[in-house]
Amino acid sequence: MSSSMDLTADTDTPGTSQPVVSTAQNISGLSVSLHPLVLLNISDHFTRVRLQTQNPNPQVIGALLGIQTGRDVEIFNSFELLFHLDTGAVVIDMEYFKDKQDQFKLVFPQYDFLGWYSMGAQPTLAEIDIHKQFLENNESPLFLQLDPASLHKDDRSKSLPVSLYESTIEVIGGQPQTLFIRSQYKIETGEAERIAVDHVSKPSVSTTTGGGAESSTLIAHLNTQRNAINMLHTRVAVLHQYLLDVNAGVVPKDHDVLRQIASLCNRLPAIDSAEFREEFFTEYNDVLLTSYLATITKGVNGMNELVDKFNVATNGTGRRTRGMGLLI
Missing domain, CATH: 1.10.287 (Helix Hairpins)
Known part of the structure; x- marks a missing residue:
């Protein structure tokens, strides 16, 4: 796993600098909602790799999953991606990416691939090259960048060290170039996520043999x-x-x-x-009954959705048929 310094292009060197973030105003009208689970997954991914590699600034890459309805995008979950370096450039393991996406589809069939995430203070040419690799799976993927180093700076602002970008095409020097353009986002939480985040954000102080931690x-x-x-x-x-x-x-x-x-x-x-076996099997049957009930409820819900869609399709067809009959 390479560090972010190995993957960062020098955009400040005269003669080699190339803009990667557009200064134009974002007029796409995209409304992005970000759930806390995504931020927790990314933070856990970065912390785990940093401890395993003993690298204070490792490079991690992952995929973003969610639902897009029109111009409304809601990012619910994420998963890690594998990559390797080929002559200094990052190459995503697309076979692993497709396998993970298919596995998520089995559990969350409504989730689609919406973008990817990485670490860094600002996008570079390396991120542009990585971004192009995902265009086959999404014609306009989002790019989420987390900056862990900003947490150690003397900054009194309480904003999250997270930046979200869309991709755009601009003509620079007579050639079309893929650039990032900053996009606004909001944090959307459900009741279960609020409970989990509240538990994670409120640690208790306990004294240990090491002197207190x-x-x-x-x-x-x-x-x-x-x-x-x-x-x-x-x-x-x-x-x-x-x-x-x-x-x-x-x-x-x-x-x-x-x-x-x-x-x-x-x-x-x-x-x-015999008393223990009777009590054990009673508890075991109760658990199985609860599991079966949840499965039946899910099946009934799916059947209700199918019936609603069938009724809508049938009513629409019936109205068109009656209209044609009147014309005849």
């Missing part, structure tokens, strides 16, 4: 469970090793300890009683 309540709860499981495993291992040593004659038999171990072992098959 910030962690969420979920992490503290999981750490407690992990420590308890490790302690249980250690104690069971001690009892197992003791029995092996007694059986091998390494240590003398202590009948009091053996009786306590036998009593502990005799308690374990208690969960295999």
Whole structure:
């Protein structure tokens, strides 16, 4: 995975600079709504790659998915993309991209490919070359750019370090050039997203053995469970090793300890009683029933949509037929 410095064109060098962002006013009338899940996915992607590669500024690329209705665009989700460098240029793995898109289509059939995302302070020629690779899948894809470095600057503005661009064609020096043009966006959240974002944005402070650190309540709860499981495993291992040593004659038999171990072992098959099986299967059937009910509800909803579309088509055909009959 290459860093963003490897992929950035020098746009300030005299004689080699080429504009990539149009200064014209955006008159496309596109209304873009961005959901928090997309920003969380991009942030997680960048943070994970940075920790795995030990690179403070890695380059990550991903696809944006959502729904477009006329000039209204709503970006709901995203996924990561694979790429490699070919003589310094980024080449997207289109086979992987199409496989991931088909997988998302199975779960979210209404989601279409709307654009892609990357990291950086501003678009460069490298982003233009990457953008052209997606034109086969969308004639006018969006480009979302996240600037993690801006979070460390002394900037009191509370705006998100996110820029959204559309692509446009302008004639420069008698040649048509693909340029980016800045587009406005708004953050759109659902009730479930509000709850998730609220949980992520409010970490609790807990003291650890390292001298104090910030962690969420979920992490503290999981750490407690992990420590308890490790302690249980250690104690069971001690009892197992003791029995092996007694059986091998390494240590003398202590009948009091053996009786306590036998009593502990005799308690374990208690969960295999008829009462336990009955209660377990009751809970299991309740879960299956809930799953079946959700599937049936989804099927009924799909059938209702099909019936509504059929009624609209039938009524329209009926009106046209009656009109033709009157003319005859």
